[in-house]
Amino acid sequence: MSTPDRAPNICAVDVRTALKEGMARLRAAHVPSHTLATELLLMHALGRDRTWLYTHPEAALDPAVAEKYSGLIARRAAGEPTQYLTGAQEFWGLEFEVTPAVLIPRPETEHVMEVALARLGPRGFKIHLDSGLPREKLRIADVGTGSGCLAVALAYESPHAEIFATDVSAAALEVARRNAARHNVGDRIHFLQTNLLEALTDEPASGGTKSRDFDLIVSNPPYVAREESAQLQREVRDHEPHAALFGGPTGVEMYARLIREAASLLRSGGILVLELGYNSAEHVRAILAEQKLWTKVTFTNDLAGIPRVAAADRL
Numbered sequence: 001m002s003t004p005d006r007a008p009n010i011c012a013v014d015v016r017t018a019l020k021e022g023m024a025r026l027r028a029a030h031v032p033s034h035t036l037a038t039e040l041l042l043m044h045a046l047g048r049d050r051t052w053l054y055t056h057p058e059a060a061l062d063p064a065v066a067e068k069y070s071g072l073i074a075r076r077a078a079g080e081p082t083q084y085l086t087g088a089q090e091f092w093g094l095e096f097e098v099t100p101a102v103l104i105p106r107p108e109t110e111h112v113m114e115v116a117l118a119r120l121g122p123r124g125f126k127i128h129l130d131s132g133l134p135r136e137k138l139r140i141a142d143v144g145t146g147s148g149c150l151a152v153a154l155a156y157e158s159p160h161a162e163i164f165a166t167d168v169s170a171a172a173l174e175v176a177r178r179n180a181a182r183h184n185v186g187d188r189i190h191f192l193q194t195n196l197l198e199a200l201t202d203e204p205a206s207g208g209t210k211s212r213d214f215d216l217i218v219s220n221p222p223y224v225a226r227e228e229s230a231q232l233q234r235e236v237r238d239h240e241p242h243a244a245l246f247g248g249p250t251g252v253e254m255y256a257r258l259i260r261e262a263a264s265l266l267r268s269g270g271i272l273v274l275e276l277g278y279n280s281a282e283h284v285r286a287i288l289a290e291q292k293l294w295t296k297v298t299f300t301n302d303l304a305g306i307p308r309v310a311a312a313d314r315l
Helices: 015-028 034-046 050-055 063-077 082-086 107-124 149-157 170-182 226-231 234-239 253-263 281-291
Strands: 088-091 094-097 138-143 161-167 189-193 214-219 246-248 266-275 294-301 307-314
Touching (some): 015 063, 034 050, 034 063, 094 149, 107 138, 107 266, 107 294, 107 307, 138 149, 138 253, 149 170, 149 189, 149 214, 226 246, 253 266, 253 281, 281 294, 281 307
Parallel strands (some): 138 161, 138 214, 214 266
Antiparallel strands (some): 294 307
8 A cells, every 4th residue: 555755754953963964064065164154054044043052052953943954054055145045144243134136245345334434534423522512414325235234334323424325226225225224224314226326416306416415425336347257256156146246347347437426426525435346446546536536545455455445535
C-alpha cells in the first residue's frame, strides 16, 4: 500500500550547531565575512540579538525557524547580500531598511557625513552658541538619496534643517520615506522623484525653487564604470540596482552635471560634498577648477587611503 509523500524531516538543531553548520556552508561558498553573515542570519531568523545567541548555545530551534534559517543560508551562499536577506543595515548609528531597490549603505559614505558636518561647523547647531537664540533654518539637498541614509542622518543631526531628497527611482523613494518615518524625521524631508537636482532647478512655476538658497548639497552618485562591472563582487554586480551603481562607461559622467546644478542652487558660502569613485578625484578637481565658482576645495581619504570625498564652498 502506497503512502502519501511527506514533507522533508527537519532534524532538531540547537543554536551552537546552527551557527557551526551555517558558517561551514558560507565558508565553502567563499562568502566574505561568513562568520558575521551567519550570526546576522540566525539572529534574523530567531528575532534575537547576538548576546542571546551566545548565552543560549543549547537552545533548540523551532522547526519553522530552522527551515527559515536554512533557506537564508542557502540564498546567502548563492550570492544574495546579507542586508537584503535581513532587510536592515546600520549607518551613522541608525538602522535603515534596505531592499533590492536601493544600494546598501557603506561605511565609506559616513565620510560624507563627517565632512559635511565639519564644514557646516556652528551652522549645524540648532542654536547660536553665543546668544542661545535659534538658528535660521538650514536648507539641504541629498542627491540620489537611495535608502535615505544621508538625508535621514543629516536630519537627525540637524533638527533645524529642511531637506530635499531626490532620486530617479520611485521604489527607492518609498524605502527612504519609511526610513525617515522610522527615525521621526519624515516631516522635515521632502522626497522628489527627479534626475539629480532637476526638479529643484526648474522655474518656480513648475514646483522648483530656482533661487540660490541652499546651504548644503550632498551626494553619493553612481560612480562605478560599466566597463569595470565584471570586477565587482557578485553580491554587488548581480543584486544591487545598476542605476544607482553605474555612472557611465568610465564612471565619472554624472559629476559635471551634478556640480553645475549644485552651483545654481547653493548660496554664497554654501557647501557641496560629494562621494568619489576610485580614480575620480582628479576629474572632479578639474570640473571644479574649470567652473571658477568654487573655493576651499578639499579631498578626504577613506581608511584605505583612497580619495573618497570632495568638498567645496560656493563663491
